[in-house]
Amino acid sequence: MSESGAKHKFAFYLGCIAPNRYPGVESASIKAMNKLGVELVPLKGASCCPAPGAFGSIDLSVFYAMAARNLVLAEQMKMDIALVCNGCYKSIWEVNHKLKHNKDLRDAVNEVLKEVDMEYKGTINVYHTAELLYNDKFIGVDKVRDSVTNPLTGARIAVHYGCHLTKPHKDREFEKEVMLNTEHPIWMEELVAAIGATPVEYRNKMQCCGAGGGVRGYDIVHSLDITNEKLINLEEVKVDALTDICPFCQLQFDRGQIEIQEKFGVKHSIPVLHFAELLGLAQGMSPQDLGLDLHGISCESFLQKVL
């Protein structure tokens, strides 16, 4: 969909957690991507993605129809979708993929969409902004490195990839063609290094944050137990911050630390930042612009190190 030479334009799908809990993710994404030649145009009228665990596990037809409606809105804008959340990626990318390849499903969804005078045509693609940052076709690591004005030198940053972006790897085309690695990826670490920080490996990196798949809603103790284990593994290698590419994972790691202290009496204090926020910092945005004071766990220690 991209026109060569001109700025890449994408319909920006926000999701629910980023605008409500971590507005910095929204502002940093728009501003940072703009500096990298990508314009994110708001996808007006979008609904919930809908959440893959909460909806996808209970009523698939609602799941398909709602995601398809969001896709149609972008089709009407004649733009590919860019989004910042693995959960949204799972829903919107996967429904797009399924509807493109399954005529029966497409017909059934269009039957529902008819009620709101819409038709899914299958004319656009869906991308995660992290994918746009890494893929040379859109931006690439070199351009990211060149855009940095305030390198986060000296910060030890661990990466949480989140599940839905990389799995199931059989379907994930960008995984196959660009990142080539599902079980032990290191492409996010390349991005972390590009903004001047030191990427840190830790035990059981690819484990779930604990929130996804409806676990958080269904069994909060179990969910926090998983999160707690990951936080312990992170402390083992002494990180300054954890970065993610999914606001739901971010919520679980950030506010989860408060819940863990309440429920288990275990205190962690690891700042958790979406990669868009880190990139914003590295490009010179102020912590206030990024709304970092809204995080559950204070980012002060980290900011002192990098600013």
Added chain:
Amino acid sequence: MAEKKKATTKKTETKKVAPVKQEVKKQAAAASTAAPAKTTAGSTTQQEARIGVFICHCGTNIAGSMDIPAVEEYAKTIPNVAYVDNYKYMCSMPGQAVIAKAIKENKLTGVVVSACSPRLHEPTFRTATKEAGLNPFRFEMANIREQNSWVHMHDREGSTEKAKDAIRIAVAKASLLQDLFPKTVPVEKAAMVVGAGVAGMQAALDLAAAGIKTYLIESDMSIGGRMSQLDKTFPTLDCSQCILTPKMVDVGRSSNIELMTWSEVHEVEGYIGNFDVTIRKKARGVMTPKEAEAKGIVGGGCNGCGDCETACPVIKPNEFEVGMKPRKAIYINHPQVVPLLYTIDFNSCVKCGICVTACGPEKKAINLEAQDEFVKVKVGTVILATGYDIFPIENKQEWGYKRYENVITSLEFERLICASGPTGGHLIRPSDGETPKRVAFVLCAGSRDNTGIGKPYCSRFCCMYSLKHAHQIIEKIPGCIPYIFYMDIRSFGKMYEEFYYRIQDEGAKFIRGRVANILEDPKTKNLHVMADDTLLDRPIDMEVDLVVLAAAVQPKEDTNRTRKLFGVSCSQDGWLLEAHPKLNPCGTTTAGVFLAGVCQGPKDIPDTVASAEGAASAASIPIHKGEVELEPYFATCIEEKCAGCGMCVNLCPYSALALVEKDGRTVMQVTEAKCKGCGTCGGFCPGGAIWMNHFTTPQIVAQIDAFLLGGEQ
């Protein structure tokens, strides 16, 4: 129609030269010079076609899915059909008798059997046709089973109509079939075996014992292959090297085997009976005593003393030890190499010359300026025994091979547990050299894997060698417990199941579940094996000291090159393809080329040796027979039409065509013995100057007409 006119012209030509046909056989040796018309002789084509149609029921395989009487009634109405019959099993002796009787009584000129695939029974019915006095190539098969009744089992009406079409089309071709005579070519009384692992060695020994001169080509410095890397073999637990070295020595001694190590097949030309093979002897830099003598250095050449190796300053990882032991740039990779001859790895040699000095002025075995040499040999048959590679198990990233020090492969385990290996047979953890007390074995590592990363097939010997590994650590390390993570244990061979029970009794722990993930404890370098115990239905996180991955096997990296050199195919998974998986497991689609061992698919040692003996037997048959018969389906050039453009010469996948000067013109000439009758040239020739025997343009056009016109002429 223009094509029909062509056919008529052709027929007249062929009639004129009919008497020559008897000579053809005698002229077999001069195959390439035979003129096209000689072999297409068919004096009876001029008479009216009288075709017999024989419909087989194949029990209920065919009759159960279609209306045989209706097909039979229809067949009687097809032009040129003189006789129609049906029988329960046409391939049975009484069935064949029906055909023979009908040929004689009805003076048939052609036979159509509508039954199964020609791959199955074409030879049967050709013989029946021949025995009744008709040329066997006047037989045509209509497949109404594999391509009809089996796939349209629930469409009786449709399959009946399709059978009518198939028979009508076959009759149209049968009406134009001509007498053809297979050619014979003499067979060179020599064979070549490519690859000198246990398969290649066994095949070469068998051929040599049968009195056949055998060239054994090995790309490595020594024969022995994978088996020489193994410590013990299952289920007998005898030492792999102990049972292999006698064979290696036999190969080295056999007067009928010409052993060429550090050599590769460079080029192959020719066909069954007459393969011209160019072998590249890679620059070795070290002369054998024989080679030295030929150069006038009396008493010289390499005697295997090893002085050069001691002196060499270059250190590299030894591939034979899976990189766990050093070697020099001039080296032998293990003490039992055959031939005992040092080799220079010119990729790492710095040509300092210290080895030349160490070797001394008497032996003068080393030549640092050695170049590759090319040797040409002529052989009648070829056996490919090129073996396998280990799947790069680091691609299964969740198990952390090459990321975690204490995750090793089974081949590394073999070297570590082997007395002649890098640790003298002491199994250690690579991270700290400690003796492990808890060892996890991950079976189906990359095998039976449908994720798209591993291999979908079973590698067939990992279950058994992992049981053997479990036994070895129980025996060698008191108190050490092997934990075997498996999907199911495939102990299918002779005494294998008994061996499985024995290992259970010895105390190995079996956990049925695939390993999802392996995590390293950064401090202790111990490993956490995460799996689902599917028998107890609960997840496991087991801490162990060492993990051994039973990595899948995969086709050799250069399989594609081998395929192109010898014109053989490979199956979907990349292994070289046998002619028939059940009934011709050693043959290939190229006559005279046979397969032995794992290059065809995963096999344990007993199966490998059996397959090698089978291949040797199959490869010796044409040699002992002295001549082979070739199908007369080759292309022929109609010289008066040929413009000598040479397009066909470039297209031919078998290099069977060439341009020659004849009566002042350039025309194409076919080497009939090389031609497989694929028809590429015939279909392309812009001047219609190529005549494909048995698949002539008139025959094919008649078939298309019969199909499209629905029998209406």
